[in-house]
Amino acid sequence: MKLILTATLLAATATAAFADGHAKTIRMGTEGAYAPYNFLNDAGEVDGFEREVGDELCARAELTCEWVTNEWDSIIPNLTSGNYDTIIAGMSITDEREEVIDFTQNYFPPAASAYAAMSADADLTGGVIAAQTATIQAGYVAESGATLLEFATYDETVAAVRNGEADAVFADKDALAPTVEESGGELTFAGDDVPLGGGIGLGLRESDTELKEQFNAAITSMKEDGSLNELILKWFGEDAKTF
Structure with missing residues (x-):
């Protein structure tokens, strides 16, 4: 069963760490209120394009991932303070944001x-x-x-x-x-x-370089085999911009 937890409840849990060679649980932070990128379905679970992309990225990176919802206006501060490990919430890559956090390559093209x-x-x-x-x-x-x-x-x-x-x-x-x-x-x-923007990427703490490499590799593999484009077309229609 997939877990959907609030950032407050998760604040005390362990963050991502790979120094011992074992993947820790990665908390995927999203808003849950920006369809079709992300939203809460009738069962109260995170759903949408980013839920499917995120689950597939975690599977390819061999990571255990949990989904966390957080209000948009505090989504970056709660990442940097450790309440979750990624932002996957329709967030465009911008120079201003990159002064505070790091990004993977984009998983959605500039739109x-x-x-x-x-x-x-x-x-x-x-x-x-x-x-x-x-x-x-x-x-x-x-x-x-x-x-x-x-x-x-x-x-x-x-x-x-x-x-x-x-x-x-x-x-x-x-x-x-x-x-x-x-x-x-x-x-x-x-x-x-x-x-506007340079496409949408996963937001990460600047210190999580290994996690960034894992997700970048997974995004690259989804681009190369066409599965990322398939999800874009599924959620945004046949006229959507793809890779």
């Missing part, structure tokens, strides 16, 4: 960010734009001239558009696409797509 609104004519440059706190999208909006309205979760950013607090939401297009499609015409994409 577009996009605006969604109640109207395709929404004011994207002078209006109020909702974005999730501590994301590259929030940073982009802050420098765009629009008024940034930040929320702790993706769902709250979409709700802000629906209730009139914001003119549009700016997020990963892959996350917005099912939201727009399922809205029944209430929401629509607005403006042009915006390429």
